[in-house]
Amino acid sequence: MMKSKIVTATLALCCLSPSFSYAQSTAPTIADEVIFTLSSETLTAPRTIVEHPKADFIKLHFKSLNLPQGSAIRLTSRDGTEVVQYTESQQSWFAQSLFGDQVLIELIPNAKGEIGQFEIDYYMAGNESLAESALLSTCGINERKDVACWQDSHPEKVSWSSPVARLLINGRSLCTAWRVGPDNRLFTNNHCVSTASELKQTEVWFNYQRTTCNGSLATTVKVMGNELLSTDYTLDYTLFTVDDFNKIASFGYLGLDNTEPVFGNGIYIPQHGAGNPKELAIESDKNGSGLCQIDIASTNGRGTHTDTGYFCDTIGGSSGSPVLNTSDNKAIALHHFGGCENQGVKISKIWTKVATFFNHTLPNGSVSQTPPQVRELIPNQPLNNLALSQGEEMLLMVKASNRKTNLTISISSGSGDADLYVKTGQPPTQSLYDCRPYQSTNNETCVAPLVNEDLYIMLRAYRSFAGVSLTATEKQ
Template sequence: MRIPTIFLCSVACIASTTIVQNVSAQMAPISDYFVRSYISSGPQINTTAKPDVLFSHAVRMHDASSFQIAFGRTLLPEGTKLRMTSYFDGATQHLTASALRQWNNKSAWFNGSHVLVELIAEPNSTAAHVTIEGVMMIEQFMDEDRSICGSTDDRALSYENRDARALPIGCSAWIIDDPNHTLLTAGHCTEGGIGDVAVIEFNVPLSDANGNLQHPGPEDQYASDVESLQSNYATIGNDWAYFGCFPNTETGLTPYQAQNDYYVLSSAAPPVNGQQITITGFGSTSSPVSPTYNQAQKTHTGPYAQLNGTSIAYQTDTSGGNSGSAVLNESTGEAIGIHTNGGCSSSGGENWGCAIHNSGLQEALANPQGVCVPNILIYSFANGFPDQVGPNNPFSIPFTVSPGNEDPLSNSVEVVLTVNGDTEFLGNLHQGGNEFEVMLPAFQCGDTIEYYFKAQGNEGTWVHYPYDAPATKLSLAVGDFVDGVILQESFEDGIPNDWSASGFWAATESCMPSGDCDGGAAAYFGVTDGCTYEDPNTASGALQTNQISIAGHDGAIVLSFCSALETEDNDSYDLAELFVNN
């Protein structure tokens, strides 16, 4: 057996761094876990005159009902892609480099126990490689979070296009009527970040005979955008999340474009006046309900019971997995809240949600982020923006304003520039077509510079960049800037005396990682005689820098290092972690 082999070269550090109510929230009774493996294709090049499969590997998880593949270090240059195919139902997903980033180095969920992974390249593409680190799996538990209002579960199977299942957390989500038709769910469904709702599934099939989740094809699965997430999870009535998804890898469509349906949001939850409330979502089940209904889409309608500030209550059947469902007012057809908590039992009670008029939710809807930002007009900046400039140095920023839901009026495009509190409008920027360019004047050292872009669509809508300008503006520092190094270490003289090292950490010149690392030495965790570790026992250790002061250093402080990690197939060790300030 061997332990991880870890190298560090040329470290620049910023600080001490070590390498080493009686109601319940209604997430589904499932747990996701990681099974580690290690498969690498090595560098592969297509030397033929036609597209070719350069590498293939069958990922097998015996007796699994479904799983998701996790990739490690993978290089997919232009003209290359991954193709995954389920042996169970033929479901297929393709991932380019950009799609793999959007999916956070994971695949869609596949049914069955065998999935074929292939690396495909066009002729004349540069070297590619793929690494498979393991698989994500879901463990199903008995449902102990049923909040059925009365003695029977009255939910029926439903097929609403606008409702989705969120994995791996096991919640519900739904398409809304914001400009980009993105999604709402419960805040506690994203308590761990966007990774809790990393995959959004529509057109969900029934579960298998044992209640194990089955998944739609990759054409109905979407990766959530981490930049879009805004959420809060505090109490009942203050439990919401607003986010969006990237276009589908197989169809290129957004959830709304594919599903062609959405919920209309009410401006506020109304007072109770005999209304009926419908909850549709992906709740769990238990006997006598068929296990095939488990976390498949179901719906029920019951009476509206309470409005208490931003908390709403209703006697509509729900269970674990319904968290995040829309609370639909049948009288108006509008969503008045987000279902979050159970409270019903066989003897009565009520289930609960967060009202749509929650001020934090309304603030988020008014200030979308990531893919939720409206596509009324689309700004793009091929060269990006400078974050600093020297004094007496005028410069230009080229950009495009392309049609979205409206066409841009070219004579409306302006840059609003503020210098030391004085504002001016820079116009006449049109260069032809959708191309524009603004020339910014020379500034002086110490000037305070802020600016934003504005343009009007042909239906009269003004669109700013940044989206919420002038509340948020781009900024620019003016001065002569010098880069400095706070700490640099190449380990050529061994582990520094004021660092601490435990376990098998040592400096070496003989056990070096491949790649463009600086210097001729490395900090190595392993046995330098043979550059490996062959022992039936596991081992661990930490390498820690001295305390580093960053006082007096302005601007960005960057930590960079070169590393490599060699592992074996064991999910209880073979891990390397980096910590800054513990």
């Protein structure tokens, strides 16, 4: 077994302090920039570890990466749940962030035994405490809660929060974004992302939320920003696309309402304030009804009468969140200003600027009534004692970077009747799949040929089941 070299950063640390004003015109920061030099030329083995104690995530910046054809570089988080692999040479770029305080770097040789060369010049070390900003946008008591805390009282609103994502910009800044319409389209604020180069260095985190109220985190799905379609300073919006769109298609999308906001109409705001796992603001102690509503129908923002106002709680990092109608769950505003009241740019103002990107047809929204929770399945590591009630579904994924051979996906053991569905590239459904064995027991098997895409596995309870084991076995 090859030895790994561990490199712990004790070099120059540049702390990026968050900055806020009444109008949250800059995105809060959530990471320390660590000046750090590491070159493959100084390594004695093709594996090395970069470690930053207590970091919430590490995002490596490569000054250069040169890969012979057929070779690769693989980055793995400490717990092994996140693995990314790159196969193309690049200059001056950020790799995807990985959760935890350690990253394993591996150079993978090609068929000729050739390996790549790299040079790292710095990295971002995630520090969640930097985002614990003063509550400039919390009006009265803080009433934002984890989305899962609202599941019993407001299940529909929880479902409509699914298309909302957290942004990590240049490895350190925070905002919120959301899918709009069925195609590859997302909104955030201009003061979050305003240039094409900035967008290319922006990660979009879907499903970054807790599985239960104040509980553990769900599996996060990360994609990168791609094309900046339209942006405007005065209306403080940016419309953009992402890479690997199929990875986030299952999270649904929001619709738009271009009518003028009306005083007293109910609203709610799904958001990633302070970079927190997704939260919902539904209630407001500033309103007699106890619920969020439009409190000022029209007010000035960066332009004259561009905004609408509300006491619904937000915080730094909530910028870019959708302000949704309670009546139809469509976005009526794009949140961007903090203070009491908080403010969002009216969709009625933004729509005229972006209509061409939607064929001049206002999009309606669509989400699953149960937001997808994607759990990662690691090859050769069985998941045991799985259980679901009749009609329930469980979605799992083998990441493309972990698919090195054909995989045999199998379920076994337990009681009841579990059904297995497998599909490459997107989550399967009851009518869309690559493999569905149709057995009347819990013993089902699918073979997934090697493809460089994520592999999705769905378990569905035809009858309630318990004690089932699931395994993805590599071909020997």
